[in-house]
Amino acid sequence: MMRNLLLFILAFLPLASFANVYSIPQDGSRLVGELQEHVVQKGDFFQTISKQYNIGILELMESNPGVDPFLPTPGTRLLIPTQMLLPDVPHKGIVINLAELRLYYFPKGGKEVHVFPVGIGRVGRETPEMVTKIKSRIPNPSWTPPASIRKDHLEERGEELPRVVPAGPDNPLGKFAIQLSYGDGSYLIHGTNKDFGIGMRVSAGCIRLNPDDIEWLFDKVKYGERVTIINETxxxxxxxxxxxxxxxxxxxxxxxxxxxxxxxxxxxxxxxxxxxxxxxxxxxxxxxxxxxxxxxxxx
Incomplete structure (x- = not known):
């Protein structure tokens, strides 16, 4: 009775995202993880499935070509891309491969890696490749949209953005932001206040994570920690x-x-x-x- 009640409650709770954690082989192999399979149930679509496994929508589409991401046929067996080669760069701190739309976090010790799906810069506002470090960690950040973004927003939507968006539910940076020591410091790894865009090219150049993921990462990373952003197809x-x-x-x-x-x-x-x-x-x-x-x- 209690078990059935728990399952009933869980069925109506929002899906939380948790990092996929992989053991790093100690024999020189760069292959981590295992492929998984998901049998499509009635009501499934790629956004809910990607949340369940904490992977990006585009990578789920890549591994399952020909399947309708909005109306996959119940009974269809999907391949879940939870096996990968580690990027061929130093496994220190944060590594982001733009082509994968994945963020790798390597804690000290070299025994495991945490992998998250990310949203990156859209066409015309591409996230740059860089080797840098964490400049600051900002809880409850405010957002000061650059003049170029305010101009684009006005032209595209006919709405004028405020010069500063305070912390809160209307802030697109979410509850946590990690500032990178690159350029003028405007590039951030941050959360989101929208249930959309993770694993896609939707941002103005920053790196966007699920709210649960950025909260976890924010608590683990330190000032000065290395950040490497590559674009390895x-x-x-x-x-x-x-x-x-x-x-x-x-x-x-x-x-x-x-x-x-x-x-x-x-x-x-x-x-x-x-x-x-x-x-x-x-x-x-x-x-x-x-x-x-x-x-x-x-x-």
């Missing part, structure tokens, strides 16, 4: 067991149209694909599919 790894793994994401367009993965490839990726023990056909399929899931292309 293709990740590769030669694993200790000999597997040649590649993980391909859709490149970020700068025009609103589709970008070409092949033209975005960097020299290291080209050299990886050219290895003798790599199957070129498998590699080409991975580059074209862009599933966002690690694939073994060993010959």
């Amino acid at each position: 293709v990740k590769t790894s030669t694993e200790p067991d000999g597997r040649q793994l590649i993980e391909v994401h859709s490149p970020l367009s700068t025009t609103g149209g589709k970008a070409d993965t092949v033209s975005e490839m960097k020299r290291g990726v080209v050299e990886f694909i050219g290895k003798d023990d790599v199957d070129y056909t498998k590699a080409n399929d991975a580059l074209l599919t862009r599933s966002g899931i690690p694939v073994n292309i060993q010959s």
Whole structure:
């Protein structure tokens, strides 16, 4: 009786987001996590499913091409992209890969990594790549929209933004903000007051997290901690067991149209694909599919 009552209550509670935590292999492997499967139930759609697993909507779409994100057919088996290659940068502090729309947080000790979906800058207001540090931590931040954003908002919506939006439910920064020591300090990692935009390109250049995620991260990070923002469409790894793994994401367009993965490839990726023990056909399929899931292309 008590168990049924608890399940009934939980069914009507909003879905809370919790970081996906992965153990970091100690043998030199960069592969973490395990793929999961979700069977679509009546009433499911990609936004509710992405919240359930705390992943981004676009990455869920990448791993399940051809499935209607708004009306997935009940009974459809979805692949949940909770397996990934760690970015090939120093595993310190915060690492954000724009192409993945993921934030990685590496606590000291090197034994685990916490992964969050993020919203990033939209076309025309792209989030820049950078290696920087945390300048300040701001609880209950106010928001001072730049003149350019106030101008765009007026032109697009016919509404004039106030010069300063105080802390509170109407503040788009949410309850917590982490200021980065980059440029004029206007780039933030912050929360949101809207149930929309995580795992998408919707911001004016800042990094947006779910409210629960930013609250957790805000409590863990420290002043001066390293922040690395990259834009790596293709990740590769030669694993200790000999597997040649590649993980391909859709490149970020700068025009609103589709970008070409092949033209975005960097020299290291080209050299990886050219290895003798790599199957070129498998590699080409991975580059074209862009599933966002690690694939073994060993010959």
